[in-house]
Amino acid sequence: MSVMIEMTGAEKTFTMHLQGGVRLPVVRGVTFQVKAGECLVLSGPSGAGKSSILKMIFGNYRCDGGRIGIRHEGAMIDIANAEPRDILSVRRATIGYVSQFLRAIPRVPTIDVVAEPLIATGTSRADARQQAGHLLRRLNIPERLWALPPSTFSGGEQQRVNIARGFISDHPVLLLDEPTASLDAANREVVVDLIDEKKNAGVAIVAIVHDDEIRRWIADHVVDVTVFAAAA
């Protein structure tokens, strides 16, 4: 199986200029590989830098050193040094990201929030909506809510909308930040099934999950992020 994600010595430090230039080292020497069809789970206490690592892979946080290789359209591209428009292209075609919280856009109906990534890559609106409805149904979001913007939904409902949006595309790389945190047992099982389907389809996954049972279900490898602790 081909390597989809290859992090080598990646590091991240925040410099807080408004707090007198305090430097907050987050991670250093982050090195791991994820192959197609594998799920790597990042573990460690909160504040260890797990979410930061996902954001670095997605190109949301800038990387201060090292390399973040992603297999994009057949070739390795280094996210740490890529141009903005190349990162956009990687996000369109290669990396999907389910963040911890849905960033709701005012006025956009739930069904379109979920369908949008497909429409952006050229699927017709009707087809994209149909697939979005299929996922929303699996995730137990009642059809009467589909036409409403998700901003008024409960935390668990918003998270499921976010998951549907992240899983709808056929991205070969998927980043999951606590996808099951506020879900009940039935919906957790749905998410585990969805993750399994992605793995079977050859998707490389990096996930943060706190639930031990789910970790056992989905993880092929576990990396303890505290080994990358950057604090002096």
Place this chain on the structure above:
Amino acid sequence: MAEMQRAAQCDETLLVAEGLSKSYGRLAACRDVSFTLYPGEVLAIVGESDSGKTTLLQMLSAQLAPTAGRVSYRMRDGVLRDLSSLGEAERRFLFRTDWGYVHQDPAQGLRMAVSAGANVGERLMAVGWSHYGRIRDAASSWLERVEIDTARIDDAPRTYSGGMRQRLQIARNLVTEPRLVFMDEPTGGLDVSVQARLLDLMRNLVSELGLAAIVVTHDLAVARLLSHRVMVMKGGQVIETGLTDQVLDDPHEPYTQLLVSSILPP
């Protein structure tokens, strides 16, 4: 946002700014700004008043001659041309057809005393449309697209609310299918609920039409919702640039950190 629409799928630059500067005597309003814009890409220029962002927008849109540097634009024939070398007919083509310019104050971009239909139709007539019925149909379909009741087509925009005027200005600009739209604080002066509706509309239009846009705004929420890339300006210079979510979630420069940390969470 992560859902970067079908931006920048074309490999040829649309607009190139090189070393743009503007000074008034000893005052440098804008210093050494360079960037490239690709078709379908939305660039936000953010900064507070007097940061030089409006001066920059005026130079980019050929309304103000730079003291140094140049702007090149790829004309529809595929040739990249220095704006200062264009003849009058080519400039007119850009202003009337290939570019749009959305002013903060709709009264500057609209003719307030003539009907909404005429405001939209005027740009079509300028590019040679002459059939009254077809112009009216096009105007009416554009009013619908910007969510203006077509029963108001014969009313003058001075009878419209602020939000409707701004949507009408957008319709007037987009009717000729421009490839690049300049926007100067497009949501400034509107109520928050009206802003949200306008932003949503602009977001959809930009992605459906594959428009490139350069949006000047002091409102980081506008930049986050509309743009792919951001340039932060201060004192006439670009101090930070990158993907919009990167610059807003992981700002590096002290001034950018100040701007980002000054937003009240909703």
